[in-house]
Amino acid sequence: xxxxxxxxxxxxxxxxxxxxxxxxxxxxxxxxxxxxxxxxxxxxxxxxxxxxxxxxxxxxxxxxxxxxxxxxxxxxxxxxxxxxxxxxxxxxxxxxxxxxxxxxxxxxxxxxxxxxxxxxxxxxxxxxxxxxxxxxxxxxxxxxxxxxxxxxxxxxxxxxxxxxxxxxxxxxxxxxxxxxxxxxxxxxxxxxxxxxxxxxxxxxxxxxxxxxxxxxxxxxxxxxxxxxxxxxxxxxxxxxxxxxxxxxxxxxxxxxxxxxxxxxxxxxxxxxxxxxxxxxxxxxxxxxxxxxxxxxxxxxxxxxxxxxxxxxxxxxxxxxxxxxxxxxxxxxxxxxxxxxxxxxxxxxxxxxxxxxxxxxxxxxxxxxxxxxxxxxxxxxxxxxxxxxxxxxxxxxxxxxxxxxxxxxxxxxxxxxxxxxxxxxxxxxxxxxxxxx
Amino acid sequence: xxxxxxxxxxxxxxxxxxxxxxxxxxxxxxxxxxxxxxxxxxxxxxxxxxxxxxxxxxxxxxxxxxxxxxxxxxxxxxxxxxxxxxxxxxxxxxxxxxxxxxxxxxxxxxxxxxxxxxxxxxxxxxxxxxxxxxxxxxxxxxxxxxxxxxxxxxxxxxxxxxxxxxxxxxxxxxxxxxxxxxxxxxxxxxxxxxxxxxxxxxxxxxxxxxxxxxxxxxxxxxxxxxxxxxxxxxxxxxxxxxxxxxxxxxxxxxxxxxxxxxxxxxxxxxxxxxxxxxxxxxxxxxxxxxxxxxxxxxxxxxxxxxxxxxxxxxxxxxxxxxxxxxxxxxxxxxxxxxxxxxxxxxxxxxxxxxxxxxxxxxxxxxxxxxxxxxxxxxxxxxxxxxxxxxxxxxxxxxxxxxxxxxxxxx
Numbered sequence: 001x002x003x004x005x006x007x008x009x010x011x012x013x014x015x016x017x018x019x020x021x022x023x024x025x026x027x028x029x030x031x032x033x034x035x036x037x038x039x040x041x042x043x044x045x046x047x048x049x050x051x052x053x054x055x056x057x058x059x060x061x062x063x064x065x066x067x068x069x070x071x072x073x074x075x076x077x078x079x080x081x082x083x084x085x086x087x088x089x090x091x092x093x094x095x096x097x098x099x100x101x102x103x104x105x106x107x108x109x110x111x112x113x114x115x116x117x118x119x120x121x122x123x124x125x126x127x128x129x130x131x132x133x134x135x136x137x138x139x140x141x142x143x144x145x146x147x148x149x150x151x152x153x154x155x156x157x158x159x160x161x162x163x164x165x166x167x168x169x170x171x172x173x174x175x176x177x178x179x180x181x182x183x184x185x186x187x188x189x190x191x192x193x194x195x196x197x198x199x200x201x202x203x204x205x206x207x208x209x210x211x212x213x214x215x216x217x218x219x220x221x222x223x224x225x226x227x228x229x230x231x232x233x234x235x236x237x238x239x240x241x242x243x244x245x246x247x248x249x250x251x252x253x254x255x256x257x258x259x260x261x262x263x264x265x266x267x268x269x270x271x272x273x274x275x276x277x278x279x280x281x282x283x284x285x286x287x288x289x290x291x292x293x294x295x296x297x298x299x300x301x302x303x304x305x306x307x308x309x310x311x312x313x314x315x316x317x318x319x320x321x322x323x324x325x326x327x328x329x330x331x332x333x334x335x336x337x338x339x340x341x342x343x344x345x346x347x348x349x350x351x352x353x354x355x356x357x358x359x360x361x362x363x364x365x366x367x368x369x370x371x372x373x374x375x376x377x378x379x380x381x382x383x384x385x386x387x388x389x390x391x392x393x394x395x396x397x398x399x400x401x402x403x404x405x406x407x408x409x410x411x412x413x414x415x416x417x418x419x420x421x422x423x424x425x426x427x428x429x430x431x432x433x434x435x436x
Numbered sequence: 437x438x439x440x441x442x443x444x445x446x447x448x449x450x451x452x453x454x455x456x457x458x459x460x461x462x463x464x465x466x467x468x469x470x471x472x473x474x475x476x477x478x479x480x481x482x483x484x485x486x487x488x489x490x491x492x493x494x495x496x497x498x499x500x501x502x503x504x505x506x507x508x509x510x511x512x513x514x515x516x517x518x519x520x521x522x523x524x525x526x527x528x529x530x531x532x533x534x535x536x537x538x539x540x541x542x543x544x545x546x547x548x549x550x551x552x553x554x555x556x557x558x559x560x561x562x563x564x565x566x567x568x569x570x571x572x573x574x575x576x577x578x579x580x581x582x583x584x585x586x587x588x589x590x591x592x593x594x595x596x597x598x599x600x601x602x603x604x605x606x607x608x609x610x611x612x613x614x615x616x617x618x619x620x621x622x623x624x625x626x627x628x629x630x631x632x633x634x635x636x637x638x639x640x641x642x643x644x645x646x647x648x649x650x651x652x653x654x655x656x657x658x659x660x661x662x663x664x665x666x667x668x669x670x671x672x673x674x675x676x677x678x679x680x681x682x683x684x685x686x687x688x689x690x691x692x693x694x695x696x697x698x699x700x701x702x703x704x705x706x707x708x709x710x711x712x713x714x715x716x717x718x719x720x721x722x723x724x725x726x727x728x729x730x731x732x733x734x735x736x737x738x739x740x741x742x743x744x745x746x747x748x749x750x751x752x753x754x755x756x757x758x759x760x761x762x763x764x765x766x767x768x769x770x771x772x773x774x775x776x777x778x779x780x781x782x783x784x785x786x787x788x789x790x791x792x793x794x795x796x797x798x799x800x801x802x803x804x805x806x807x808x809x810x811x812x813x814x815x816x817x818x819x820x821x822x823x824x825x826x827x828x829x830x831x832x833x834x835x836x837x838x839x840x841x842x843x844x845x846x
Contacts, residue, residue, distance in 0.1 A: 019746070022738050029731055067558050073648055107500060107698075117500055117698065180502075306802055307721055314470070314728050321462045321732055325739035328455035332746040335452075387720055388713070423451065 001353075002360070009361035012337070019333065020365065023326050027369025030322030031409045032376025033315040039381060039401050041312055043394040044207070044304050048194035052134055053294040055255050057095070057262065059269050061085050062288035063248070063281065068234050075203055077232030078288075080248035083221070090126060094268050095254030096261070097132045100217060101125040102250050103200055105228045109177040110165055120161065120178075121228070122213035123200075124220035130156070130189075132255055133199070135214075140172040140187030143216055151218040155183035161212040162188045176213075181223050183215060195394055198294060199251055201229030202301050208390035217250075245281065266291050308391075319412070326365070326416045334358055334424035341424055342432035354425040362417025363410055370409025377405060442775050449747075453779060456743055460783025460819055463736045465790035468815040469798060470729040472807050477722050481715040483653070485534040486608075486641030488582025489707050491524075492671060493679045494533065495686045496703035499666040501696035506664055507598055509694065510574065516689040517670055522678040523686075527577040527671050530663040532569065532645045533707075534656075535714040539645040540570045544657065545627040546615040567652075568611050569644040572661040573671075578606070578639070580673045588622050588637030591660040595636075601628065602659045606637035610654035633659065669703075679706045733818075737826040740780075744772060744830035755834055756841030765835040772831035773824060780823035784816040791815070 013020040047053050062078050063085065070076055081089070086100040102124050109117045129135070130142035143154050155176055162171035162185070174185045196206035220227070221242050227249060235246035242249065256262045266289075273286035292300060334341075341354055377397065384395040397405075446453045499509060510528050517526040531538040545551040545565035554563035571577075578590045586609060595604050605626070612621035612635065625632040642656040663669075670690075674682045683706070687699050705713075712719070748755075755768055795807035 019742055022742050026735050026738065029735065033728065033731070069559050119698070305717075307717055310802060311721075311724055314466075314725070317462070317466050318728055318732055318735075321459055321466070322735050324455055324459045324462065325735055328452055328459065328739060329742050329746075331452050331455065332449075332743055332750075336746060336750055388716055419451075 005357045005360045006364070008357055009364050012361055013364065016333065019329060023329055023365050024368045024372060026322040026325050027365060027409060027413055028372025028376055030319035031370060031373030031405060031412065032380060034312075034319045035373060035377040035397075035401070035405045035408065036380030036384065037308070037312040037315040039377065039397050040308060040384060040391070040395050041304060042401060043195075043396070044308070044391055045298070046195070047295065048196055048198045048298075049133065049294065055096075055257055056132070056253055056294040057256050057265065058251070058253050058292050058294070058297050059089060059265070060290045060292065061269065061273060061276075061282075062284045063245070063276070064234055064284060066283045075230045075232060077234060077248045079202060080230070080232070081250045081252050082245055082248050083243045083250065084245045086250040086252050088272065089252055089254075092268065092272070094265050095256050097128040098252065098254035099126045099129040099132050100250050100252045101129060101199060102217065102220070103211075103228045104215075104220060104225055106178040106213075106226060108165075111175075111177070112165075115164075120212045121209060122215065123211045124217040124225070124227070125214055126217050129214065132253060133194075135192050136190040138188045138190045139170065140185070142187055142214070148216050148218050151222040152216060153181055153183045153219055153223075154186045154216065156187040156189055156214040157185055158189050158210075158212050159191055178213070178215070179223075179225055181225075183219075189214070196298065196303055198298055199253055201249075201251060203230040206303060206390070207394055262291070305389075323412055323416050326413065327419055330362060330365075330417055331420035331423060334420045335427070338424070338427045338432045341427055342429035345429040346433060351425045355421050358421035358424055359414060359417055362413050362421065365417075366410035366413025367406070369413060370406040373409050374402060374405050439774070439778070442771065442778060446775065446778070452743065456739065456779050457783045457786065459736055459739055460780050460823070461786035461790055463732050464784050464787025464815050464819050465794050466732055467729050467818070468787070468791040468811045469794050469807065470725045470732075471815070472795070472811055473798075473804065474722055474725045474729075476804070477718045477725070480647075481718045481722075483643065483647075484641055485643040485711070486583060486639065486654075487534060487707070488673065489711060490676045491582065491673050491679075492580075492707035493674065493683050493686075494536075494669055494671055494703070494705055494707060494710065495683060495690070496667065496669045496700055497690055498698045498700075499668075499694070499696060500698060501694070504666070504696075506666065506668070507662060510663065510668060512693055513668075513670065513690060514574065516693045517672060517686055520672075520682055520685045520689055522674045522682050524673045524675075525576055525580045526673070527574050527580040528663050528668050529571065529573040529577065529671060530665060531667070531669055532571050533669065533671065533710070534643040534645060535647075536710050537646050537714065541567050542570055542628060543567050544615070544633070546624070548627060551627045551629075566611060566614050566655055568607070568655040568657045569646075571642070571656060571658040572663060573658070574662050575660075577658065577671070578637075580671050581642075582673065583642060584640040586638050586640050588635070590637060596660040596662055598662045598664050601631050601633075602661050603632065603634060604636045605633045605657050605659040606639055607635055607657045608639055608642045608654050610641075611657060612638050614655065679708075733822055736819075737822055740776065740823055741826040741830060744776065744827045745833075748772070748830045748834040751834070752837055752841055753844075755837045756839055756843075759837060759839035760842040768837070769831050769835040772827055772834055776823045776827040776831075777820065780819055784812075784819050787819070788812045788816070 060078055061081060063082060064077060090098060090100055103121065104124050105119055105121050107117055108120045127143055127145045127148050138159055142156055143152060147154055157171055165171065165176065166174055171185050171188050175182050176185055193210040197209045200206055200209060227242065229249065231247055231249040233240065233244065233247040235244065254265065256265055269289035269291060270286045273282055273289045276282040277286055344354065381395045381397060385392050514526050514528060517523060532540060543554065543560050543565050545554060550564035554560055554565045557563055560567050575591065575593060575596060578585065591604065595602060607621065615621060615626065616624055621635050622638060624635050626635065641654060644653055644656055647653050672682055672686060683704050687704060690697065690699055758768065791807065791812060798804040799806065
């Protein structure tokens with residue numbers, strides 16, 4: 001029976017090629033525009049560390065004085081931690097693993113005459129960083145807690161930077177000059193760039209940044225290396241020492257495996273804040289301390305620009321108008337076939353049969369429109385990749401989105417066909433047959 | 437032209453006509469708001485910076501040698517840059533230029549009372565103090581940027597400092613009026629914390645490096661402080677067509693003067709590129725908004741034409757009968773045109789309400805201002821025109837139906 005309906009639908013569509021073309025075009029445009037923007041939103045809000053993100057949490061404290069006023073145009077200082085707080089959390093060791101970190105941009109002096117010095121972005125971190133995030137290594141490994149304590153001048157390079165500096169040879173054991181200090185390479189990490197770079201300071205361009213080196217935070221602080229990213233101070237007068245208790249600049253992540261651990265950590269943050277308040281350092285309520293999950297933190301940061309959201313709404317509005325258009329056209333088309341439908345009804349077809357037949361016809365338009373929509377969405381994504389925005393290069397459709405587009409188109413067009421089909425199968429056959 | 441027969445026909449196609457009306461209404465609502473957003477963005481990207489935009493190019497250099505005397509370095513560099521054929525003038529700034537996003541700002545108060553108020557409130561807001569963008573630079577900056585001095589003078593050579601804070605400043609007219617409303621600002625002493633800064637000149641316009649909101653975007657102040665960091669931005673003024681050549685020559689000249697530096701090709705731009713980069717998202721958005729509005733109008737036109745076509749086919753017999761009993765071709769043509777006019781009129785009436793509703797929604801979500809009401813009649817006119825255009829071809833086909841059709845069975 002399905003084959004017969006399909007055949008009927010094809011015949012009917014062929015009979016009005018222009019109208020069919022219009023409906024397919026409208027579906028294609030609407031679906032294409034919507035899927036382009038849905039894909040952009042999908043890649044921007046995707047899980048940066050699948051499989052590991054559920055165990056990652058970031059604690060936040062509120063060391064601000066009572067009279068401090070947050071401003072709309074500057075970053076919130078409580079988004080980062082101060083040095084004393086980060087060190088206290090590290091020392092308390094309440095998570096399975098934990099690491100403090102900050103971004104850095106350093107001038108790298110290659111030991112080769114054919115390469116001019118250049119700036120590289122990297123991360124200053126504590127020893128657990130690699131195990132916490134599961135950074136894969138090609139050679140060597142990270143540093144130890146002892147290296148952290150000794151502020152050892154060691155560095156882990158990513159595979160891209162190691163290849164640029166040392167070719168295909170073994171980089172481990174070599175020396176790299178960063179800024180004004182020599183660092184010994186102890187490991188080469190494989191290409192590993194979470195998108196977005198969730199653990200970075202929120203003022204950067206998180207979709208395009210990548211860390212090319214990692215070195216101990218303690219070494220960076222003791223050598224006074226350049227820290228990139230936001231530093232918010234709230235002391236009277238200028239206080240810019242990295243170890244200041246009145247300036248936040250560090251990010252902190254911890255691994256918590258069970259709900260009990262999470263609850264305990266939350267309680268610990270409140271207790272720590274209360275203790276600091278008792279000591280007179282904190283002034284605000286201890287319950288201001290927060291623990292965000294990874295995805296919760298990304299939602300809090302709200303990385304998706306307003307323009308992208310607006311574009312999505314625009315695309316969906318466009319799709320909606322296209323769909324209203326198709327409902328009207330299908331309605332006209334189906335009602336025009338009242339005669340044919342009445343004959344089929346008179347010959348024994350049930351209402352349900354008519355309904356299914358017309359539904360298949362709408363679905364067919366959806367399939368064709370969906371195929372066109374995929375093509376239009378690819379075109380749209382291509383044009384987005386040409387933009388200089390930092391998220392632009394991520395705009396790619398994966399298999400699930402591709403399948404989703406087709407499904408979306410079919411569902412939308414079947415929905416659009418529902419009302420016309422329902423109207424058409426309620427046509428009283430006797431009246432129509434009489435008029436014929 | 438009689439309206440009643442049209443209405444009674446439409447009553448037979450209630451659902452279809454309603455759907456078409458709705459489509460017109462949604463199109464009208466979206467297109468009006470989109471047009472308004474386009475107008476807002478166009479207004480945003482055409483804001484004047486106050487500098488000679490199409491004559492400027494910018495090159496950034498970071499010294500990587502140790503223990504260099506930055507002042508001497510800059511003097512040598514500027515001499516080398518000025519020697520490039522085609523360069524009319526050159527100056528160095530630390531990093532700030534209009535629309536290049538690298539802003540440094542400071543709280544500035546017009547009087548001691550205002551400063552005390554700000555300290556008491558622990559906030560600039562409501563104290564009378566302002567937070568202007570700060571521009572520094574070497575002598576010749578005003579001329580190089582092509583700023584228009586409306587009062588006072590340029591800095592004197594003796595007023596420039598390299599370390600510490602200068603004692604004089606040039607402010608924009610907007611900042612002068614904000615600090616000293618209704619009073620002459622020239623010669624006034626502003627308070628920057630515990631220091632005085634005397635206003636020696638007023639320039640017409642100088643935009644901030646990063647826009648905030650229209651009221652404060654022109655609050656800028658220049659002071660005679662020479663850049664004193666290893667990284668320095670050189671601004672070159674030349675004829676517009678020479679800029680690319682000048683930039684290439686400038687890179688070579690800088691590296692020749694001292695190879696111990698990094699000249700980032702990413703930060704070697706004509707000012708036109710800086711401006712385009714700053715507004716790139718807005719231009720993309722304008723393109724997308726226009727494309728989607730045109731797409732919507734196109735789909736609506738298709739819908740109107742498609743449906744009209746269908747109705748013409750469906751009514752071929754009745755048209756034939758009307759023609760046979762005396763209706764002229766013009767009558768038939770006008771019938772379909774009037775029918776379309778009625779549907780579109782109903783559509784834009786609902787659409788106007790929807791447009792206002794959508795605007796109210798956008799105002800809460802995207803800080804969009806209120807939609808000026810004159811957009812609604814313009815949108816209605818556009819949709820009427822669109823409707824008449826798309827119904828024209830089916831209506832003419834209907835008018836061409838021969839009266840003899842009435843005698844045939846369809």
